[in-house]
Amino acid sequence: MTQATKKETPLTLDVFTAGIWKENPVFVMMLGLCPTLAVTNSVLNSLAMGIASIFVLVCSNALVSALRHFIPKQVRITTYIIIIATFVTLVDYIIQAVSLDLYNKLGAFIQLIVVNCLILGRAEAYASKHSFTKSVVSALGMGLGFTLALVMLGSVRELLGAGQLLGYQVFSTQFEPWVVMILPPGGFIVLGSWLLLINYLEQRKTGQLIAADSASQCAVKAESFS
Amino acid sequence: MSTPENQIPEMPSSTKLISTLAVVAMISGLLVVLVYEFTKPIIAENQRLATERAIFKVLPKATSRLTFVVEQDKLTLADDKSAGELVYAGYDANNQLVGIALNAAAQGYQDTIKLLYGYQANSGCITGFDVLKSTETPGFGTKITTDADFLANFKCLDASVNEQQSALVHTITAVRNGTKQNAWEIDAISGSTITSNAIGRMLDKSGQALHPVIAKNLNLLEQAKSTH
Numbered sequence: 001m002t003q004a005t006k007k008e009t010p011l012t013l014d015v016f017t018a019g020i021w022k023e024n025p026v027f028v029m030m031l032g033l034c035p036t037l038a039v040t041n042s043v044l045n046s047l048a049m050g051i052a053s054i055f056v057l058v059c060s061n062a063l064v065s066a067l068r069h070f071i072p073k074q075v076r077i078t079t080y081i082i083i084i085a086t087f088v089t090l091v092d093y094i095i096q097a098v099s100l101d102l103y104n105k106l107g108a109f110i111q112l113i114v115v116n117c118l119i120l121g122r123a124e125a126y127a128s129k130h131s132f133t134k135s136v137v138s139a140l141g142m143g144l145g146f147t148l149a150l151v152m153l154g155s156v157r158e159l160l161g162a163g164q165l166l167g168y169q170v171f172s173t174q175f176e177p178w179v180v181m182i183l184p185p186g187g188f189i190v191l192g193s194w195l196l197l198i199n200y201l202e203q204r205k206t207g208q209l210i211a212a213d214s215a216s217q218c219a220v221k222a223e224s225f226s
Numbered sequence: 227m228s229t230p231e232n233q234i235p236e237m238p239s240s241t242k243l244i245s246t247l248a249v250v251a252m253i254s255g256l257l258v259v260l261v262y263e264f265t266k267p268i269i270a271e272n273q274r275l276a277t278e279r280a281i282f283k284v285l286p287k288a289t290s291r292l293t294f295v296v297e298q299d300k301l302t303l304a305d306d307k308s309a310g311e312l313v314y315a316g317y318d319a320n321n322q323l324v325g326i327a328l329n330a331a332a333q334g335y336q337d338t339i340k341l342l343y344g345y346q347a348n349s350g351c352i353t354g355f356d357v358l359k360s361t362e363t364p365g366f367g368t369k370i371t372t373d374a375d376f377l378a379n380f381k382c383l384d385a386s387v388n389e390q391q392s393a394l395v396h397t398i399t400a401v402r403n404g405t406k407q408n409a410w411e412i413d414a415i416s417g418s419t420i421t422s423n424a425i426g427r428m429l430d431k432s433g434q435a436l437h438p439v440i441a442k443n444l445n446l447l448e449q450a451k452s453t454h
Binding site (some may be wrong): 067071089181 | 243265359437
């Protein structure tokens with residue numbers, strides 16, 4: 001893990017952990033929000049989507065990084081999309097082979113991994129400039145961070161929206177599920193709440209909990225949404 | 227993303243661009259073909275198992291089954307891979323016909339809902355169903371498989387064939403929750419009206435088309451296993 005690579009900055013644990021928390025794709029970089037909001041209505045769906053994304057992210061970034069000296073700048077985006085689409089197709093077949101139930105649940109969102117900007121973003125911003133090992137390690141971290149974020153959303157939504165976790169009943173039958181949580185608006189509410197909590201904790205840590213500051217932060221976040 | 231802060235790179239020849247794309251596309255094609263060929267039999271087997279599971283779920287008394295394909299007004303013995311409308315007949319250990327499983331599909335709230343339902347030709351009852359494909363809203367449309375009141379509709383949903391063997395005696399319809407009066411009506415789930423209506427429509431469509439054919443070929447179905 002800490003083995004240094006020539007010329008580039010050494011491969012440190014930071015390369016791996018950055019994606020999990022400090023540069024978390026969902027909570028910090030706000031990338032890949034479409035699947036984040038769409039499939040996180042249960043923990044299992046979140047987990048499956050996360051694993052599928054990790055696979056595509058790691059494989060495509062590995063290939064992009066390996067071919068980075070051969071790909072001319074002018075056709076790089078086309079090439080990245082071909083590579084990403086290939087691995088998405090593979091995941092599509094593999095999930096069908098593993099479980100048809102899961103495939104039917106995830107529906108169109110597997111194919112939509114192609115346009116997940118997290119994956120293209122990492123290919124362009126990281127894998128095309130860094131060594132093979134670093135790209136793979138970074139992609140793994142980013143993928144895990146993405147999965148973590150999906151599961152964080154999924155568990156809250158499943159718990160409140162169905163009273164269950166991973167299909168097991170958690171609350172007693174007297175609990176009336178908040179159905180809104182498993183519907184699309186619930187995705188926005190839970191994502192917003194997590195962002196609020198995470199940003200609050202982050203600011204408290206740096207001792208900058210000033211109203212004006214948080215307002216400007218919100219404006220920046222709102223911009224990155226548009 | 228990347229900013230071209232260094233001087234504008236020279237435009238490589240188009241041959242290089244094209245050959246790069248060609249090489250990448252070939253690697254991609256190879257990978258896809260390899261995985262496709264590898265997973266194809268597994269996926270086919272999964273689909274077969276899913277159908278199998280559904281058939282024995284809607285026909286709990288069956289221990290074996292035969293597949294028939296509908297050709298105009300005739301039923302002919304076929305295998306699961308045959309094209310056309312398939313009819314699955316379930317038999318018990320004594321080779322007696324215990325029910326028939328049929329496919330039905332209709333547009334639901336988000337996408338087509340597909341299900342397999344059990345039909346008793348002698349009593350004209352639809353006795354249950356299993357959802358094969360559904361992307362209905364969780365918490366609303368998905369209740370069709372869990373709501374006890376809704377499932378009570380399928381103890382014996384009347385889908386009997388008229389005397390001319392041309393259509394059903396009564397049109398199967400979904401009615402507003404709590405207003406079911408007749409055996410051919412489906413008591414809709416309150417809040418899942420669109421999904422409930424879709425179930426009503428698909429059962430009626432499938433029933434009108436297939437139940438008369440089954441009525442005409444009932445002897446064949448009943449004897450198929452013992453003579454087979």
